[in-house]
Amino acid sequence: MNSLTFLRGSSSWMKTTITLLSLATLTACGGGGGGGDSSSDSSGLSDSGYATEQAVLQPVSTNTVAKPANRQEAARFLTQATFGPTDESINRLMSIGYSAWLQEQFASKSARTYVSYWDKRTAALKIERRNAGAIATSTEINHAFWAKAVADKDQLRQRVAFALSEIFVISMQEGCAASNTRGTSSYMDMLGQKAFGTYRDLLESVTLHPIMGCYLSHLRNQKENPATGRVPDENFAREIMQLFSIGLVQLNPDGTPKLDTSGRPLETYGPTDVSGLAKVFTGWSFSCPDWPQDGCFLWGMKGTNPNYNPLKWISPMRPYAKYHSTSEKRFLGTVIPPQSTPDPAGSLKVALDTIANHPNVGPFIGKQLIQRLVTSNPSPAYVKRVASVFNASKGSLQATVVAILMDPEARDMTKVNDPSFGKVREPLLRLSAVLRAYQATSQTGDYLLWSTHDPATGLGQAPLQSPSVFNFFRPGYTAPNSFTSGEGLVAPELQIVHESSAAGYVNTLVGALTYGLGAKGYTNTSSTPDVRFNYQINPSNPLFNMSPEALVEDANQRLMYGTLPEYLRTEIVNAVKSVYVGSKTKQTAEDAAETRRRRVMTAVLLVAASPEFQVQK
């Protein structure tokens, strides 16, 4: 167990699998990973937010440090594990190898948090706008997302947090998350902090986050009243099962559905499970200095004083016994007996333990994380390997992420030529990869990108702007009448690819490569957009001295780890060569410089706009 090898060259995949399982065991034995701490949170009594991190993987001693065989392998790994490879990150991974790189990432935590940025900008906005009531909004959450994606070092943590935000969805398309953006900021911070802990702990933090409570309406949810006919709100009870844990149908460990004798999928729960579980999520509301007074339960404030409780949207919800159902609660084969004294924390612990221990969780959550990071159509064996690590590690997300990224199916370089492998890059990850590959920086340091939500003028996707709790796209989406569906492949990200968003993506690239991206400073009064590529600010960028052939090969390496097909190389090289400014016979120095600039933009645009880039392989 002390010797751990993630990878032994690129040939011995069996060896890799065995060592991954030993990592999982190690994690489970390591003391922090068992989820045993989670119940201590269930009282919700802490106002300290989500600062504690659990389940830190114990340091691993390694006799052999597996390293990527070449820069292409490194870049491909970093495409799966980060917001896009950079020269720097490739160098680091090449130098220290997978195991050490993962350990480094697990330990890494950026000083920049969503909440700290929200606070900083709120203070500044009051001055900039001469308005004491000014506060940060969804605009600033967008900034923080891009700052972390493009610039911060804790890339794996943020990449996984983003994936989690697409499973445990809240959305600023609706009131709660849009109106209380400090709370929304803290939700994103929470996902980052819990990304490498246990699933059980994450599930509890998600459940008790007041923004989730507001979004799925279990905040302030009250017990039933047989006299009036009032019933508990079923919203969260339904969605925690359908979307956050087990799904609608029973799964085999490899993620395939279990079937009844007539070949129909077996459902995991029915309406009575929903109504039974709904009672658990009664009697939870704001954390509040006056807890458990009614004013706290109902409004998180005292009297009508809105300034009384500034922490209410960022502190875990707390139990209010008075509003908790005491009747019997039946769900998923578990029975919580009638309570003589209402015990919301006790009910919650039983419910979350029951859900987290359901055999569906490993394949259900594991497969979705594979889809977010690596491939849309993992083999059942891949899902099974990941689910078994999930189970053996008692739901350690850290061990699960390692299992996903270091799986033979993920690391096998020959998969780049397998047409059923890979996934369409979602628009945000396309743009982040381009920004990182070409060393985009922010003048303010705060990455003031505009929202990319609009499909015709943006990307048709912006962080935390999904239309509903069902995310931008569904894990089982198949595009009707499509090539992928003809091959029996799901393609979740194609759900937001359409005639308008396809043009919107290319147009966004054209604009970004020409001018940069985002507001012109905090007050939009500077001369240039805040985020620009290095070649837009550095006249001696080496790109300007490259031939068309070299520019295209450089883009091939930066964006596609060497997978650019020859036909496309020829096409793009010819297009780059066709770009020419000025007189054909006597080009001025200025025109020559402009030609070089446009050729850089053309090479990057045509590679990044290509379907070959848009599919992560």
Place this chain on the structure above:
Amino acid sequence: MKSFTQNPSRRLFLRQAASFSALGTAAPFAMNLAALGSAAAQTTSDYKALVCVFLSGGNDAYNTVLATDSASWSSYNAVRNLGGESIALNSSQVLPLNPVNALPRGRTMGLHPQLTGLQTLFNQHRRLAIVGNVGPLVEPVTKDEYMRQARRLPSKLFSHNDQQATWQAMAPEGVSKGWGGRLADLMAADNGNSLFTGISVGGNAVWVTGQTVKQYQLAPGKVPRFGVYANADGVDRIYGSAEAGEALKRIGSAYRAGNPFESDLREVGRRSIAAERVLSTALPSETQAPFGPSTQLLYRRPDGVTEINPLAQQLQMVARSIAARGSLGMKRQVFFVNLGGFDTHDGQMAKHAVLMARLSHAMAYFDTVIQSLGMGNNVTTFTASDFGRTFTSNGDGSDHGWGAHHFVMGGAVQGGTLVGELPVYGTKQANSNQFDGSPDQIANGAMLPKVSVDQYASVLGRWFGASSGALQTIFPNLANFSAPTNFLG
């Protein structure tokens, strides 16, 4: 084949008789309808469009169309008005409806206070019908049979995504062909440009996709060009180069065998470029009458604030597309628009009022524009939603239900009618939310549908021109219901 208009059992809420008189001569149109009804001949010389207005999240039908007779209101108020954050509307503010024919058993009905536009369409213009208690069904089911699990039921009831798919495509999530697209399949050959047969302005929707018809997705406002720009010479360029401009379009759109994900992206690119090329000249400007000026898209929120109505924006694009039917060569089209936010588990009264205001304003705006285009009898607009909601209150909202009432709008519609029935409202029992007093309500008072989506949709499909045989194929469960479209009898 006998014209279905002569068959009382098939008398639909679509106003064929009125259409005859409007045309002056009944016979040719009747023959035309008969021709449309046969699978062999679906050639059309006219134009028809179906427009699906999807209310995402599950609209609370109980607060949309209200039973206002005293017995019903008494039950409604007892169940929904719990004091505090009641989810019962105030009876004095409900908008009364005057149906063409009195409702059975002395019942009366009204609309949510924000549905003023729809009230006018129903009471005065008679261009709006209400279909009561529609929902997905496999076969008819009584409450007793439901309780005993004695009948086949649609799978994954109460689940948003699955019931959205079931409404749109007769099966849970994962189904690949919707009934709008399949109806359009039958007629697509008559269209001059197949690209525009099925259009969604409301995001990805399986309803629009058929066997051959693929949805074309438009965003409201301008149709974006794929990267390139053109100077006065009309040549597409990128960074000054026409060759690079052509390369961009080839890379993004030219078919290549190989990776299927890439092939799908190229196909979308191809459609994007082809559609924009046509639409950029064919679509009338959004600012010109009758589509604009843009102030027409403003609606008044219940709190008095005036803002852009996102549903009206989408319907404006539909209307512009319909106006361009001539230059696009379109004869039959299906359109999908979408208004979200109906999952009113909490804060329902305020949230739902905003949504009702949007729905009413957008439908009335669209009807006015469509009539200005002279297409008032050629476009039928209808609502759909994930499901209805519970009758009971969870304090300040309602939960996922099943059956719901829906609106159908247009000149072909038997306006001012209630098709089907409003459910019998059960009175609340002590310690039970099973509503034993109502044959139409199940646990928590959710409506047990009496009209199946197949029936509802088949009526629309028949108007659109589908034959009985085609309807039986598209809606295989239609045969399980005793009389075709018996909800209209």
